[in-house]
Amino acid sequence: MRKNTAGIDIGGTNLRCGIVGEDGTVKNDLLTALDKSLTGKEKKLDFIIRNIKEFLKINKKYKIKELGVGIAGQIEDKSGNILFSPNLRLRNVPLKIILEKETGLNVYITNDLTAITYGEWRFGSGKGLDNLICIFVGTGIGSGIVICGTLYTGCSNAAGEIGHITVVSGGRKCACGNYGCLEAYAGGLGIAKIAQERASIDKAGFKNIIDKAGGKKSRITAETIFAAYNMDGDKNAAALIKETGLYLSDGVISAVNLLNPCAIILGGGVIEGTPDLFDIVKNEVNKRAIKASASNLIILKSALGKNAGVIGAAGLAATLGGQI
Amino acid sequence: MRKNTAGIDIGGTNLRCGIVGEDGTVKNDLLTALDKSLTGKEKKLDFIIRNIKEFLKINKKYKIKELGVGIAGQIEDKSGNILFSPNLRLRNVPLKIILEKETGLNVYITNDLTAITYGEWRFGSGKGLDNLICIFVGTGIGSGIVICGTLYTGCSNAAGEIGHITVVSGGRKCACGNYGCLEAYAGGLGIAKIAQERASIDKAGFKNIIDKAGGKKSRITAETIFAAYNMDGDKNAAALIKETGLYLSDGVISAVNLLNPCAIILGGGVIEGTPDLFDIVKNEVNKRAIKASASNLIILKSALGKNAGVIGAAGLAATLGGQI
Numbered sequence: 001m002r003k004n005t006a007g008i009d010i011g012g013t014n015l016r017c018g019i020v021g022e023d024g025t026v027k028n029d030l031l032t033a034l035d036k037s038l039t040g041k042e043k044k045l046d047f048i049i050r051n052i053k054e055f056l057k058i059n060k061k062y063k064i065k066e067l068g069v070g071i072a073g074q075i076e077d078k079s080g081n082i083l084f085s086p087n088l089r090l091r092n093v094p095l096k097i098i099l100e101k102e103t104g105l106n107v108y109i110t111n112d113l114t115a116i117t118y119g120e121w122r123f124g125s126g127k128g129l130d131n132l133i134c135i136f137v138g139t140g141i142g143s144g145i146v147i148c149g150t151l152y153t154g155c156s157n158a159a160g161e162i163g164h165i166t167v168v169s170g171g172r173k174c175a176c177g178n179y180g181c182l183e184a185y186a187g188g189l190g191i192a193k194i195a196q197e198r199a200s201i202d203k204a205g206f207k208n209i210i211d212k213a214g215g216k217k218s219r220i221t222a223e224t225i226f227a228a229y230n231m232d233g234d235k236n237a238a239a240l241i242k243e244t245g246l247y248l249s250d251g252v253i254s255a256v257n258l259l260n261p262c263a264i265i266l267g268g269g270v271i272e273g274t275p276d277l278f279d280i281v282k283n284e285v286n287k288r289a290i291k292a293s294a295s296n297l298i299i300l301k302s303a304l305g306k307n308a309g310v311i312g313a314a315g316l317a318a319t320l321g322g323q324i
Numbered sequence: 325m326r327k328n329t330a331g332i333d334i335g336g337t338n339l340r341c342g343i344v345g346e347d348g349t350v351k352n353d354l355l356t357a358l359d360k361s362l363t364g365k366e367k368k369l370d371f372i373i374r375n376i377k378e379f380l381k382i383n384k385k386y387k388i389k390e391l392g393v394g395i396a397g398q399i400e401d402k403s404g405n406i407l408f409s410p411n412l413r414l415r416n417v418p419l420k421i422i423l424e425k426e427t428g429l430n431v432y433i434t435n436d437l438t439a440i441t442y443g444e445w446r447f448g449s450g451k452g453l454d455n456l457i458c459i460f461v462g463t464g465i466g467s468g469i470v471i472c473g474t475l476y477t478g479c480s481n482a483a484g485e486i487g488h489i490t491v492v493s494g495g496r497k498c499a500c501g502n503y504g505c506l507e508a509y510a511g512g513l514g515i516a517k518i519a520q521e522r523a524s525i526d527k528a529g530f531k532n533i534i535d536k537a538g539g540k541k542s543r544i545t546a547e548t549i550f551a552a553y554n555m556d557g558d559k560n561a562a563a564l565i566k567e568t569g570l571y572l573s574d575g576v577i578s579a580v581n582l583l584n585p586c587a588i589i590l591g592g593g594v595i596e597g598t599p600d601l602f603d604i605v606k607n608e609v610n611k612r613a614i615k616a617s618a619s620n621l622i623i624l625k626s627a628l629g630k631n632a633g634v635i636g637a638a639g640l641a642a643t644l645g646g647q648i
Contacts, residue, residue, distance in 0.1 A: 074616040083616065084616070131478075131479050143582075145583075147471060147472075147476060148471075148472070148474075148476075150472075152471060152472075153584075154455075154583060154584025154585070154617070155455050155584050155585055155586035155620045155621070156584060156616060156617070156619050156620045157584075158584040158614065158616040158617045158619070159582065159583055159584035159617075160582065160584075161581040161582060161584075161614055161617055162581075162582055164577075164578075164581040164614055164617075165489065165577075165578035165581055165582055166491055166574040166575075166577060166578050167490055167491070167493045168492065168493050169491045169492050169509075169570065169571060169574045170570070176614055177612070178577065178612040178613075178614075179612075180574070185493075246493065246494070247493060250490040250493045250504070251490075253488075253489075253490060253502065254488075254489035254490050254578060255582065257485040257486075257488040257489060258467075258483065258484065258485060258486050258489055258579065258582070258583075259469075259478060259483055259582075260477075260478025260479050260480060260481075260482040260483035260484075260485075261478070261479055262479035288501065288502040288503075289502075290482070290485055290488055290500055290502075292398040292407065292408070292480060292482040293478070293480070293482045293483075293485055293488075295480050295482070296479045296480045297479070
């Protein structure tokens with residue numbers, strides 16, 4: 001039997017577990033919604049540990065030895081400590097040590113975008129390439145960078161924060177504290193906020209969108225906008241998607257001009273929400289990036305979709321056998 | 325006698341030549357203004373070749389074997405061909421082949437910012453670091469990137485165009501054809517254009533600045549603005565310098581968040597024009613960059629100044645002994 005590894009993707013909303021083969025195929029997976037009612041470090045960690053152990057128990061037959069975890073936030077490289085995870089509101093958690101003790105496995109902890117990028121690079125759209133940027137647009141926007149055939153993680157393991165490049169100097173306030181970040185305009189949460197603001201000003205025009213959100217402006221999400229556009233061709237939704245595409249293009253063009261990558265991989269819920277976004281970005285990059293910087297560039301869609309993080313976390317753990 | 329190498333820096337305005345020792349010291353140098361009246365590829369190349377040969381003749385005693393040339397524009401990696409140099413309006417020039425034939429030396433041709441970055445990295449502020457971005461703000465804005473102890477030049481030798489990251493989505497038209505690029509706001513030419521526009525609207529307020537430009541609005545340059553600020557504390561000049569600093573900060577913060585470098589080196593005429601700019605950028609990055617991305621970051625001034633390109637081009641030629 002070939003070797004299998006467990007991969008865990010801990011996002012802001014879900015805990016996703018998978019048994020991943022050496023070829024990157026997911027053999028068994030499980031999606032658990034994170035219990036948002038839990039407060040306090042201990043209870044949140046208990047929930048995560050319990051669910052991971054339960055998943056491993058169900059999949060005992062695979063004789064797992066390595067466990068990889070991708071988690072949104074800043075991870076200390078060697079120790080596998082969570083320094084800060086804004087989504088989960090966790091600070092200074094020695095997750096690797098805790099999980100190794102609880103599961104008896106070798107554990108590798110990494111940033112969720114690093115895991116996703118590794119997955120796409122080894123088993124997805126980036127297979128065979130040794131220079132790429134993998135950009136995922138979900139609630140927030142993040143990226144992973146492969147340079148010279150290795151994951152580039154920066155001076156303090158924090159590289160890839162493409163969601164926090166400035167696209168509108170002095171613009172909208174971002175969750176990071178800065179102003180005018182890409183994420184504040186083109187991330188799922190940014191799109192929702194902009195739509196809610198517009199709906200407050202133009203209730204009549206946004207009636208269809210507000211209806212789709214159960215009649216409450218405050219419940220409009222990026223998904224509401226995609227549904228209104230995809231199902232009804234709603235004009236306000238269409239305008240917002242077009243704008244989102246242009247901001248996303250600004251961000252991608254900035255990265256292309258600065259880094260001259262061989263490939264850009266685009267994925268995540270917002271990209272999957274409407275196919276138009278991918279095409280807008282592709283066209284704008286071809287039109288507006290510096291010719292020399294984009295001359296050899298290919299722009300690809302994520303191949304692994306929602307499983308990219310699980311596959312990548314497992315892949316990293318299988319290759320590295322846990323942090324040193 | 326230790327080995328010496330010739331370094332040439334061909335900018336938009338000047339041809340700068342130097343004899344550079346193994347330790348990066350410049351032993352003899354020569355600055356020649358490029359003859360702007362020359363039109364046509366042949367005449368421009370003749371001028372460049374004649375001046376380089378003249379410089380080598382004067383410095384015969386150094387027994388030069390390698391010649392390095394940094395030139396603004398896109399250079400083909402292996403061949404040393406100029407693909408396009410916008411400043412010099414040269415396209416498809418096999419400069420390496422031409423110069424090797426004319427001088428009998430091993431010739432290495434590179435982009436000017438790559439040469440500057442190599443110089444600062446090996447002999448200047450970046451000595452001993454293996455991860456940095458060297459940003460030069462002159463007429464335009466460019467950068468060079470060192471990652472994992474090597475110059476990172478991208479998929480088609482075009483990386484580093486930090487002047488063309490978007491800081492104002494849909495903003496001012498840039499020379500590259502795109503809109504809202506950093507260079508259009510904080511490059512020397514951008515600063516001059518913005519000042520000229522403001523002087524057209526507010527002649528009285530800009531009297532001091534217009535006077536400094538010989539009474540003609542169209543002659544206002546970035547240097548005029550720096551002089552009005554440094555000499556007279558001119559309010560309009562001060563406001564423009566502050567704005568320039570904030571745009572520059574947006575660009576630097578974007579690069580820091582995306583790449584999480586260990587060091588940023590800032591240099592070039594605009595940075596040297598007024599010390600305030602360096603301080604503004606340093607403060608804004610500390611204030612607005614993601615904490616994790618900037619936690620180990622140091623921000624340094626260029627140590628080699630105007631000689632960085634000559635030193636770096638010579639250093640690259642000495643190390644690589646000409647392109648292969």
